[in-house]
Amino acid sequence: MSGGPLSGLLDLARRARLYPAVILHGGSVAARRDAALALARTLLCAREAAAERPCGDCPHCRRVVWPEEKSDAFHPDFAVLARDLKTATSAEATRAFLRVAHSSPFEARGQVFVVGEADTLSGEAGDALLKLLEEPGAGAPRHFLLLAPSRLDLPETLRSRSLAVFLGSAESAPEELLAETSRGLVGSLARWRSGGSGGLFLLDAAARLAALPGFEDPRADAPWSAAAEAVRRAALGGELPAELRRPLFALAEDLLAAPALRLRGIPPERILEGLLARHLAGRPES
Numbered sequence: 001m002s003g004g005p006l007s008g009l010l011d012l013a014r015r016a017r018l019y020p021a022v023i024l025h026g027g028s029v030a031a032r033r034d035a036a037l038a039l040a041r042t043l044l045c046a047r048e049a050a051a052e053r054p055c056g057d058c059p060h061c062r063r064v065v066w067p068e069e070k071s072d073a074f075h076p077d078f079a080v081l082a083r084d085l086k087t088a089t090s091a092e093a094t095r096a097f098l099r100v101a102h103s104s105p106f107e108a109r110g111q112v113f114v115v116g117e118a119d120t121l122s123g124e125a126g127d128a129l130l131k132l133l134e135e136p137g138a139g140a141p142r143h144f145l146l147l148a149p150s151r152l153d154l155p156e157t158l159r160s161r162s163l164a165v166f167l168g169s170a171e172s173a174p175e176e177l178l179a180e181t182s183r184g185l186v187g188s189l190a191r192w193r194s195g196g197s198g199g200l201f202l203l204d205a206a207a208r209l210a211a212l213p214g215f216e217d218p219r220a221d222a223p224w225s226a227a228a229e230a231v232r233r234a235a236l237g238g239e240l241p242a243e244l245r246r247p248l249f250a251l252a253e254d255l256l257a258a259p260a261l262r263l264r265g266i267p268p269e270r271i272l273e274g275l276l277a278r279h280l281a282g283r284p285e286s
């Protein structure tokens with residue numbers, strides 16, 4: 001996983017500029033947990049010099065661990081809400097969890113509350129969390145980290161009060177499929193550039209991207225980030241004319257934002273064709 005989005009977050013945490021609520025989405029379950037732990041340690045670490053946080057070995061850092069890890073380590077200012085029902089995190093469990101948030105930190109300079117599977121929060125549980133987010137804090141910084149496969153799995157009311165950080169696509173396309181899609185894309189785009197049957201090869205390029213797995217789930221981010229990655233690789237591969245680089249990078253950016261269009265009910269093929277045409281068609285063919 002790239003350190004990019006996370007290192008930016010850690011930096012905000014060191015400068016005490018982190019949003020009170022952060023959605024950590026994308027990546028694997030382990031990647032989301034690791035990100036939450038790194039963030040919590042950065043927020044609670046005892047080091048005076050912010051740049052040295054997290055140090056990894058002060059009493060705070062050492063006790064911030066995921067509760068499932070068989071360990072006696074426990075930090076009174078770090079709590080994880082786990083899913084308590086088969087498919088949901090109940091309102092009762094959420095309220096009990098949030099009760100601690102009304103107290104001041106016990107030992108550290110702040111408190112960190114992690115919702116392990118925020119996508120499973122029941123409607124009532126989500127409302128309880130929202131209510132707390134809207135209340136002014138007791139003074140000491142209070143942070144909520146909401147973990148979910150996709151930010152789109154969370155209610156809009158929670159999303160609008162949180163900073164969403166995408167940790168990358170993990171459970172998406174396997175490496176060889178990405179490489180193959182990228183090669184196919186280069187072929188389609190090269191044929192399109194050399195003229196011939198006009199927009200046909202753009203449709204072919206769109207179909208190659210649409211064949212990536214996961215598009216059938218309208219709420220999934222992963223296929224879009226896989227498509228963006230395939231486009232990025234095609235741009236970087238060096239086989240296409242250099243002037244295509246910029247539009248391809250812009251296309252990759254738009255693909256990452258495409259789940260919003262998908263949620264409006266537009267079929268994925270149409271979105272892909274539209275975005276390819278917007279960024280590439282109309283460019284002078286060589």
Ligand SMILES: [Zn+2]
Pocket residue numbers: 044045046047053054055056057058059060061062
């Ligand atoms: Zn530390």
